[in-house]
Amino acid sequence: MHNVVVRKSSAMFPKNYENWYGGVRMIDEKDLKILEILRENARTPLTDIAEQLGVSESMIRKRVKSLENEGVIKRYTVVVDPAKLGYNSVSFVGLDVEPTHFLDVAIKMTEFPEVKFVATSTGDHMIMTEIWLEDGRALGSFIAEKIGRLEGVHRVCPAVIMEKLKDTCG
Amino acid sequence: MHNVVVRKSSAMFPKNYENWYGGVRMIDEKDLKILEILRENARTPLTDIAEQLGVSESMIRKRVKSLENEGVIKRYTVVVDPAKLGYNSVSFVGLDVEPTHFLDVAIKMTEFPEVKFVATSTGDHMIMTEIWLEDGRALGSFIAEKIGRLEGVHRVCPAVIMEKLKDTCG
Amino acid sequence: MHNVVVRKSSAMFPKNYENWYGGVRMIDEKDLKILEILRENARTPLTDIAEQLGVSESMIRKRVKSLENEGVIKRYTVVVDPAKLGYNSVSFVGLDVEPTHFLDVAIKMTEFPEVKFVATSTGDHMIMTEIWLEDGRALGSFIAEKIGRLEGVHRVCPAVIMEKLKDTCG
Amino acid sequence: MHNVVVRKSSAMFPKNYENWYGGVRMIDEKDLKILEILRENARTPLTDIAEQLGVSESMIRKRVKSLENEGVIKRYTVVVDPAKLGYNSVSFVGLDVEPTHFLDVAIKMTEFPEVKFVATSTGDHMIMTEIWLEDGRALGSFIAEKIGRLEGVHRVCPAVIMEKLKDTCG
Amino acid sequence: MHNVVVRKSSAMFPKNYENWYGGVRMIDEKDLKILEILRENARTPLTDIAEQLGVSESMIRKRVKSLENEGVIKRYTVVVDPAKLGYNSVSFVGLDVEPTHFLDVAIKMTEFPEVKFVATSTGDHMIMTEIWLEDGRALGSFIAEKIGRLEGVHRVCPAVIMEKLKDTCG
Amino acid sequence: MHNVVVRKSSAMFPKNYENWYGGVRMIDEKDLKILEILRENARTPLTDIAEQLGVSESMIRKRVKSLENEGVIKRYTVVVDPAKLGYNSVSFVGLDVEPTHFLDVAIKMTEFPEVKFVATSTGDHMIMTEIWLEDGRALGSFIAEKIGRLEGVHRVCPAVIMEKLKDTCG
Amino acid sequence: MHNVVVRKSSAMFPKNYENWYGGVRMIDEKDLKILEILRENARTPLTDIAEQLGVSESMIRKRVKSLENEGVIKRYTVVVDPAKLGYNSVSFVGLDVEPTHFLDVAIKMTEFPEVKFVATSTGDHMIMTEIWLEDGRALGSFIAEKIGRLEGVHRVCPAVIMEKLKDTCG
Amino acid sequence: MHNVVVRKSSAMFPKNYENWYGGVRMIDEKDLKILEILRENARTPLTDIAEQLGVSESMIRKRVKSLENEGVIKRYTVVVDPAKLGYNSVSFVGLDVEPTHFLDVAIKMTEFPEVKFVATSTGDHMIMTEIWLEDGRALGSFIAEKIGRLEGVHRVCPAVIMEKLKDTCG
Secondary structure (H helix, E strand, C coil), X not given: CCCCEECCCHHHCCHHHCCCCCCCCEECHHHHHHHHHHHHCCCCCHHHHHHHHCCCHHHHHHHHHHHHHCCCEEEEEEEECHHHHCCCEEEEEEEXXXXXXXXXHHXXXXXXXXXXXXXXXXXXXXXXXXXXXXXXXXXXXXXXXXXXXXXXXXXXXXXXEEEEEEECCC | CCCEEEXXXXXXXXXXXCCCCCCCEEECHHHHHHHHHHHHCCXXXXXXXXXXXXXXXXXXXXXXXXXXXXXXEEEEEEEECHHHHCCCEEEEEEEEECHHHHHHHHHHHHCCCCEEEEEEECCCCCEEEEEEECCHHHHHHHXXXXXXXXXXXXXXXXXXXXXXEEEXXX | XXXXXXXXXXXXXXXXXXXXXXXXXXXXXXXXHHHHHHHHCCCCCHHHXXXXXXXXXXXXXXXXHHHHHCCCEEEEEEEECHHHHCCXXXXXXXXXXXXXXXXXXXXXXXXXXXXXXXXXXXXXXXXXXEEXXXXXXXXXXXXXXXXXXXXXXEEEEEEXXXXXXXXXXX | CCCEEECCCHHHCCHHXXXXXCCCEEECHHHHHHHXXXXXXXXXXXXXXXXXXXXXXXXXXXXXXXXXXXXXXXXXXXXXXXXXXXXXXXXEEEEEECHHHHHHHHHHHXXXXXXXXXXXXXXXXXXXXXXXXXXXXXXXXXHHHCHHHCCCEEEEEEXXXXXXXXXXXX | CCCXXXXXXXXXXXXXXXXCCCCCEEECHHHHHHHHHHHHCCCCCHHHHHHHHCCCHHHHHHHHHHHHHCCCEEEEEEEECHHHHCCCEEEEEEEEECHHHHHHHHHHHHCCCCEEEEEEECCCCCEEEEEEECCHHHHXXXXXXXXXXXXXXXXXXXXXXXXXEEECCC | CCCEEXXXXXXXXXXXXXXXXXXXXXXXXXXXXXXXXXXXXXXXXXXXXXXXXXCCHHHHHHHHHHHHHCCCEEEEEEEECHHHHCCCEEEEEEEEECHHXXXXXXXXXXXXXXXXXXXXECCCCCEEEEEEECCHHHHHHHHHHCHHHCCXXXXXXXXXXXXEEEECCC | CCCEEECCCHHHCCHHHCCCCCCCEEECHHHHXXXXXXXXXXXXXXXXXXXXXXXXXXXXXXXXXXXXHCCCEEEEEEEECHHHHCCCEEEEEEEEECHHHHHHHHHHHHCCCCEEEEEEECCCCCEEEEEEECCHHHHHHXXXXXXXXXXXXXXXXXXXXXXXXXXXXX | XXXXXXXXXXXXXXXXXXXXXXXXXXXXXXXXXXXXXXXXXXXXXXXXXXXXXXXCHHHHHHHHHHHHHCCCEEEEEEEECHHHHCCCEEEEEEEEECXXXXXXXXXXXXXXXXEEEEEEXXXXXXXXXXXXXXXXXXXXXXXXXXXXXXXXXXXXXXXXXXXXXXXXXX
C-alpha cells in the first residue's frame, strides 16, 4: 500500500502537507469529488461520475483503482435500518478492561456479528462498541454470557442510542 | 414506506414477530443474504449476487428494490481511511446540552462536514458525535468556534479514537 | 391521621420501638400478615383474608380500615406490563436541577402521565423518575419539549431499564 | 399468553401499530379506562367500573379477565408507607457487578424481602434496587453481610430516598 | 442508657415527637441551652451555666448528669489546629472497599491515630475519613503502607482540605 | 498569636522542624500529653492532669494558657448524639459553586445552625459540609430554600452518614 | 521555521516517516544524542558534548543552532523545587469552561506567574494547569479571585500534587 | 542539603516566613532574579546575569552554587517540541492502582523513556503521567504491553493533550 498526500485547494490545505513529498502521488480536488459522490451513493456507475466531473470514464476507473490500492477507500458498504430488521436495542457499549487484556478484548469483540463497531479510545471507556440486539433483555444476556466471558473485562457500560441523525464513514 | 417483518430461521427469530402480520411482506433468509453480500461490498453487481444465491438477476433486482423502498437499505456508502486524507485527529465528542436545545443542537451538528456521526443516546452525554480534523489544535478551534457557538451547549467532552477495529453500518 | 407503632415478634422488632408509646395503637403480626396477603393480591376478598388468619371478617375489615386511616396502606393499585401497552422505552431518568427549583420540578414531574415514579434522593441526581414512552425517539422529544421546559432543569440523564425483575410497593 | 395490540384514539396511537395485526385482539379505549380506574384503586368493585363505563358488569369481567390472561395486568398490589412500618432507611442501591455474574446477582437480589425493587438498566449501575431497612446502620450491615456476599459484586452504591412524590406501577 | 425525647418550643418541635412518650424524660429548652453553652466552651464551670440560666448549680449538675447518662452528651473534647502541630496535610480520604470488608475496614481505620474521623456514608465513597499527616509525601506513604494493606480496599481517594471554616460536633 | 514549633520524640519528629527556630517556643512531649488528656475529656480538672504528668498544677495551668494563646487549642467543645436530639438525617453535603462565589458561599454556610461543619477542599466538591436535620424531607427543604438561595450555588450533592465510628477534632 | 524529519535507527523509526521527504533535513542519531545530553544538563558546554560524541565543537555548534532554528529545541530552562521557595501548595487544577471561552481562558491562564503549566486536553477537564501557591488557603483565594473572574469558567477542580517523581520536558 | 528560607519583598513575602530562622540562609530578591533569568534561558552565561544584576560574576557564581547545593535548583534542562521529533501522540495518562502498589508503580513508570512526567496526586487518578508516543495505535500498545504489565494497575485513563500553551518548571 502506497502513501498518498492530499492536495486540497489552498484554503483547506492541511498545514503539515505544504511541501511536495518525494515520489508520492497527491490526492487532488478531483479525487475528493469522486469520494463525495461515492459517499452519497456507493453504487453510482463510473460513467455517471465521469459525466459529473467532465472527464472520461477510464480516467475515473484509474483514479478509483488508485484510491482503493492506496487504502484511501477501505470498503463500499450498505447502511441498513436496524429497527426494520427487528433490532430494537441499538446501544453504545463501553468496556472497562484490565490494561493487559485491552487489545485482545477489542479484537475478540469484532468477532461477534451483533457488534457493528469497535474502537479503542481515550474516553471514559477504553473500548467503545456499537451492538444491535432484539431488545433490552437480549442486551442483558449478551453482556452476561458473551462479553462477560472475555478474560479481563470488569465493567460493561451500555447506553441506548435513541436516534441516529447522521452516520457516514467518510 | 411500508412496514416489513423479518422472518429468520426459527432459532434466530425475534420473539415479538412470531405471528403473521396482516398484509406485511416478511424479510426472509434470502434478503438477509443479499444484505450480507452488499455489506461486504456495496458495489457487487446484481448478477454476482444472483449467482451466489442461485436465483435470477431480475429476482435480486426486485428484492433489492423492495429493501430500498421499505427503508431496510438506507444508503450505499464508501468507508475511507481518515489518516490517508490528512485527518490525524479522529474523535468521539460528547455534548452536554441544555435539555430544551438538545434536539436542535443534534440537528445542527449534522450540518458540519467535519462531523461524520451524530446520535442521541442515554449515555454520559446525550449527544454523541464523531469528528474528523487535521490535528488536536484544529479540534480545539472547532470546539471553541463551531460547537461552542451553538445555543445551549455547555460542555464538550472529546475523546480521541486510537484505532478503529470494526466499522460496519449493517 | 394517627401515629402507629409496629410491634413485630421480638427478633424482628426495630430497636427504636421497644417501649409502649402512650396512646398509640401498635401494629402487630396480624396486621403484617394482612399486608402480605394484599401485597400479593390487592383484590383478595376480606373473607379469604379472614379465613387465612382464622379470625372473623369483621375483625379484618376493622383492621384494614385502621391501616388505611393511619396511612400504613396508601393505595391499592394494579401493576401493568408497559411493553403490552406499546411502551417500548421504559427508563430511569435522573434530573439535575438548580437547587432553588428542585422541589418545584419534582412536583411538576408528577403531573405528566408518562412519568410513573418521582422521588428526591441523595444519589447522583437529586430527582429520580421512571418514564414510559413508545420508543427512544419519543424519549428524546419528551426530554426536549416537556422536561427541558421546566424552569431550573439543566441536565437530564436517562438510563434504559432492560428488565424489571421485582417490583413491589410494600 | 397472547399478544395484544393497543388501539388508542388516533392522536395517541403509537405509530408502530398503525395497521391491523392479523389475529391479535386490540386493546381499546375501554380497556385503558378500566386500567386507569384500577390504578387509582385496585379494589374498585367491577360493578362500579361497569357503571362508570356505562357497560354491563359481565363485559367488564370478561375484559379484566382478558387483560389478566394477556399479561397486561401483572398483579394487584398495595402501596404502603415504609416509615409507618418502622423503615426509616429507604434507599436506591446500585450494584456494580462482574459482567458474568450480573444476571445471577439480579435474581438473587429479588429473594431478599427487604429488597422491594430490582431492575437491570443501562445507567451508572447495571443493577438498580430499592431497599427498606430500619436505619442507616442496618443498611451498612445489609451491604456488608447480605449483598457483599453475593459472588461478583464489587461495588455497592446506596442513595437515600428523601421523599417519594409519585409511585405508580402502571 | 435511656431513651430521651426532645421537647423544643412548638415552632422548632420535630413533628415525630408530638405526643408524650410513655415513661421517657423529655429534653426541654433548658437542656438545649446547657448544650449550647458547653458547645461554645466545654470547660464552662457549672456555676456559670447555672447563673446564665437563672437556676441552682445542683439542678444544672443533675441535668448534665442526665444528658451524659442518656447518651445525648457523648464526650467533651478539645479542638486543635493541625498546622500548629506540624500537620501540613489535612485531607478527606474516601475509601472504596469490597462490600464484604466494608465494616471491618471502617473499624480498622479508627485505630490509626492519624485518622481523626471515620464514617460510613451513601456518598461517592462508602467510607469517609479525615487524616492528619506532615505533608503530601507522608500521605502517599500512609496510603501505600497503612490503608492499602487493609484487606478489601481497592481504591483510595484523597482530597486535601484547604481551610476549615466551621467545625462543631453538636 | 505566636508561632510554635512541635518537638516530639526524635522518631516522630516532622522533618521540616529539625532546627531550632529563633525565638519560638517549642511544643514538647508534655504539651502533647496534655492535649491527649483534654481530647479524651476536655473537662478534666487541671489538678488531675498535673497528677498524671507528675508536675505542679501551676505548671499545667501555664502550659494550657500558652497552648490557648498560641492557637494550638482552638476551643473546648461537647460531642452530642444527633439521633438523641431528634436529628435523623445527618449528611455530608457537597456544594458545586461558581468559582467567584466559592468563598462567600462557604462563609454563609457557617451561619446556619443546622450546618455543623464547613470546609473548602480539593475533592469532588469544593465545599464540604455536615448538616443535621430531622429527616430526609427536611433535608430536601433545606436544600431548596436555604442553600439553593445562596448566590452562585449550582449543584448540591447530599450523602447520608450511615454511622460515625470515630469523631475527634485533635 | 523549517520542517525536520527524524531518522532513528530502523527499529525505532516511526512508520509515517519511511520515505525521504524532499528538501527536508533529517534528524539523526547524533542530534538525538545531543538532545539527551542537554536534557540531563542544559548548561553542558558544547566542548563537552563534542567530546562525548567524538566530533568537533563547531559541528556541535552548527547542529545545536539547527535544532534551535527548526524549533526542535524550544527553550533551555531551570527546574526548581517549589517547596524550597515557600510554595507548599502545588496542584493540578482542571477547568471546566463554556466551550466558546475555552481558548481565551487557556490563554489568560498562561499570564498568571503562579500558573506554571497550561494545556488543552481531551480529559475530564478541557484545560489542565499546574499552579504553585503558598498554601491551601492561598489556593482558595486564587480560585475565587483570579480564575473565577475569567469569563466562562464554571467549575474549577484542584488536585494536590503529593510528589513529583519525574519531570522532564523532552 | 541545607534548609533555605525565601525572603521576598514584603508584599510577596509568604506569611509563614516572617521571622528570622536560626542559622538558615535567606533567599532574597537577587536569588529570585537569578532564577528568573535562568528560567527564561538556562544557558545564559554567568557574566550576562552578573551584568543584568549589577554585581560581580563571582558573586553570581557563588549564589548559583548555593541555589544548586540547597536544592532550590534541581536541574537545567531543554524543552523540545514532541511533534518535531515524530511524537504525534502526547497524552496525560492517569493510573488507578491498588493502594499497596501505588508507590512502586509510580517509580516503575519513571523508568520508561516515553514517560516524561510522573506525579502522585489527590486527583481522579492517584498517579498522573505524561507520555510521548508516535500515534494513537502506539499508545494502545504501550498501555497493553508496558503499563498493563506493572503489578497492581487496574485502570489506565489516557487523555490526549491538544496543545501546550505554557510549560515551565519554575
